[in-house]
Amino acid sequence: MEHKIAEAFRPIRAEEALKARTLENVLEAAARRRRLRVKRLSLCAAAGCCCLLLAVLCGMYFTPTSVISIDVNPSLELTVNRFDRVIAVNGYQEDGEALAASLDLLHLSYSQAVDRVVTSQTVTECLARGEWLSIAVVEMDEAQGEEILQYVSHCTAGTQNVSCHAVAREEVAQAHDHGLSYGKYQVYLDICAQGGTLTAQEAAAMTMRELLDQLQEDGLSAAGEDQSGSQGGQNGWQGQGFHGRGHHGC
Amino acid sequence: MRSEAELTRAMEMHADTVKRICVLYLKNHADTEDIFQTVFLKYTLSPTAFESPEHEKAWLIRVTINACKDLLRSFFRRRTVPLQEAAELPVEEAHSEVLEAVLALPESYRSVIYLHYYEQYTAPQIADILGKNTNTVYTLLTRGRDRLRDALGGDGDGT
Known part of the structure; x- marks a missing residue:
């Protein structure tokens, strides 16, 4: 087979x-x-x-390069990226959160966002009551920080009771840990430097006008104690429409 | 991917074996040619490194049988293939009866009978190639041989 x-x-x-x-x-x-x-x-x-x-x-896009801290009380922070766009909006205290929620600012250019905030009903009403508007530009990218500062200084140039200044980030790095916006925290540090006994919680509840008045008072009393008087009362926040680089002593 | 030279050498060595297995299963030229080409395409694309020509041949036999079974199971292969086509194969008159008897066996017997009687594989080797138990192969061989004897009218010589 x-x-x-x-x-x-x-x-x-x-x-x-x-x-x-x-x-x-x-x-x-x-x-x-x-x-x-x-x-x-x-x-x-x-x-x-x-x-x-x-x-x-x-x-x-989502890496912050500058923060614009707009404080009247309400306080609002606009986080800006390298493309000059607003990538985060943080409101502080209830009124700040309400203001942030009422304005559609995300992904706008910082100039449009600042314009909207400054011309918003809440801020114009505050200014009309004699409150102080502080716009602090926290620089992570120096060139952009300068540019933003120039813009906000220019757009608020004709407005009373407004100060615009740049702040180095490392100097106000602890702001959020204390529940304060960068701009408010800078004034709080200045008050501390003058020997003030204000707590962060108290500062959070105060308007910028109240904080600046407090700073002025502390500055004057410090000047009274310090006979040299070389720095007393010269805190840079005096007067109307201060624009430039702020300083602080804490 | 194997070179043209490797493919040519493999075809020279194993083309007849592949063709016979195709005929064993498919019994018609068109399907045989399809599977023949499929097997050598798989060979060309396969990354398998063969230890010896025997290993290569066993691999080709296994791949051919599987390809034939796949085709027979195929949804698209509805038509039945008449056995008459086998008569067209180039077989001498004296042996055509044997070939027809082998091709008429059930599939499981056919491959075992062919591999044992023509390719000279032992039962354990066939078991290895077909992935069957060795005792099953022995059983299939015995039954297949008996069926062939019956079909050929006791013409088998009992080898």
Whole structure:
């Protein structure tokens, strides 16, 4: 049986034509698959690059480069990215949160956002009552900080009871730990430097006008005690429409 | 991916075996050619490193059998293939009866009978190639041989 089965199958052979066709088709299919693989790899690489670029752009977009602290009481902070867009709006105390919620400021340019805040009903009413508006620009990127300061100084130039100044971030880094906006915290530090006994909680509840009055009082009394009187009362917040770089002594 | 030279060498060495297994399962030229090309495409694309020509041959047999079974199970292969096509195969008159008898066996017997009687594989080797138990292969061989004897009118010589 072994012999018969072997003899029965032996004549069945792969013809040369079949081999030739197979060789041609297989090589063509293999080349096609290779091209497809290269194409897929290229697409994957391109998609990967796009994702990476998107991630980098998102990272850049959502990285803060400056903060504009607008304080009257309410207090509001606008976090600005390198593209001059507002990427976060934080209100302090209930009235600050209400003001932040009432204005649609996210992703606007900082100039549009500042204009909206300064011309908002809440802020104009405060200014009409004689409150003090402080706009502090916290610089993380110095060039942008200068630019923002120039803008806010320019746009509030004709307004009474307004001060605009730049603040180094490291000097007010603890502000949020005390529940204060950067601008308010800077005045709080100045009051501390003058020997004031104000707590952060008390400062949070006070308007900027009240804080500046407190600072002036403390400054005057410190000047009275210090006969040299070289710095007393010269706190930089006096007068109307102070614009420039603020200073503080804590 | 294997080179053209490797593919050519493998075809020279194993094309007949692959073709016979295709005939064993599919019994018609069109499907045989399809599977023949599929097997050598898989060979070209496979990253398997073969330890010896025997290993390579066993791999090709296994791949061919699986490809044939896949095609037979295929939803699209509705048509039944008449046995008459086997008569078109280039077999001498004296052996065509044997070939027809082998091709008429159930699938599980067919491959075992072919691998043992033509390719000279032992039962454990067949078990390894087909992924079956060795005792199952022995059983299939005995029953297949009995069926062939019956079909050929006791013409088998009992080898």
